Amino acid sequence: MANSLLNDPDILRELIMDHYQYPHNHKLVDDDSYASVHMASDSCIDDITVQSKIRNGVIEDIRFDGVACTISTASTSMMTDLLKGKKVEEANEIIGNYFNMIDAKEYDPDLLEEAVAMKNVYKQANRIKCATIGWKAIREMIDESEKDA
């Protein structure tokens, strides 16, 4: 059931609109226990900050804020939903699948849930960076947390 819905272009479009207009986890916190990455992509004006709290190999919280296009905002919002509460290994698998999807390689849609809405972004090469801006930020913070561990 869930999968068939996520094949319907109208539903996927609605999902992007919804995450853009009402992004989830869209407020930064002033808390030293969070890592923070500022992402400003090089050729457009997307400018977002992603925060995460990663402890004992678990992503306890992810938040973001900033000015960005629909694809950047929605893909980052979806990412926060998907990775929050996940163990780092699980998160890495999801992230790997997401980047495969964006690169038009094989991926497991079941792992990506709503984020499959971004499956056609690879057709607009100039928007790939929009669809990956928040995902790169969390990947960076996971890498950092693993270095510290």
Added chain:
Amino acid sequence: MFDVKKIREDFPIFSNQPDLIYFDNGATTLKPKCVIDAVSDFYCTHTSNVHRGDYAIAAQNDRLYDGTRKIFAKLINCEPDEIAFVHNVTAALNQIAYGLADEVNEGDVILLSKAEHASNLLPWFRLAKQKNAKIEYVETDAQANISVDSFRRAMHGKVKVVSLAQVTNVLGSVQPIAEIAEIAHSYGAYVVVDGAQSVPHMKVDVKELGCDFLGFSAHKMCGPDGVGILYGKRELLKDMAPVFMGGDMNARFSSDTNVLLKDAPVRFESGTPNIEGVIGAGAAAEYLMSIGLDEIHAYEKELRAYFLEKLSQLDNLEIYNPDNEYGPLAFNAKAVFAQDAAGYLASKDIAVRSGNHCAKILHEIIGTDQTIRASLYFYNTKEEIDRFVQAASEISLESAIGIFF
């Protein structure tokens, strides 16, 4: 009689991209066959370096390369030796800022506007920092126009350099450079003009403007990339220090590090220049003059008025520069991020630019740091505008996301 249909036949891209509507002329322009041929001739018949060879094709090459100075001198009404070829308008403005460094001292002021492109801000920011000088901005109206009165108020004895675009790159504000130059000169300040968005579109006469320096780029006037034109009054270029030291620009040097530079303009052209680009730029300038800069200007104004009239009827758009009678239209679709809207237009084969267009402090004037810029040139048509307006009327959050499905 301005025959746009015939003009379009000069541009091979229109037959190769029959559905393309190219409204991104502020970024770069399309190339006519005569420019492509001039560049290709260099590769096919007279490839050689300049000012270095003693053989026939090298001599032909020298003649074409140096002859291009005459073409540009005619275009902007100066002497051929007042034209130096650099790599783009950015390089021209950096050279001017570098060359004027000795004229700017601690506490002096460089006067700019907030509507300038990064290339007419950052070279001056750096100079100001190095010299402990100050940057000040001339006040503009809401559509980035500078009035003579406003300029007069901004001008004072500490101002050593005034550097302004003749036509601004986002809003197309046409600044009264001749009056500005006269006022600035009465205080002994140098006047630098960024002509990137003016020289391709209108008759620009440096004597009428009275400016000391002017920079512009060939690629924005149907020419090749990688060629900038730096005009400077002969008496100023004569002693100006070049940014780059190297081949061709020196007359002789010795092991005791004494260097004698060649005279301007060659002293600003160190290393092998973009020879085919310069020759192609000359072909572009001749092409524009054969159509007539006044004719081009009049046609673009007519097009822009038609465009504005149609576009301003759309409820889903906000236009930022309706009162400017010239240059690009800058707008947003309500509640749609500029890049998303540009993506929708792209799905209809329409090329525009979205974002801040390198004018990253313009938001202090217009209150938004992202717009869609639709910029026209003389090969655009009312039919294209009609198609554009139809597509623009369809822009919504839903349609902009719809392109991904």
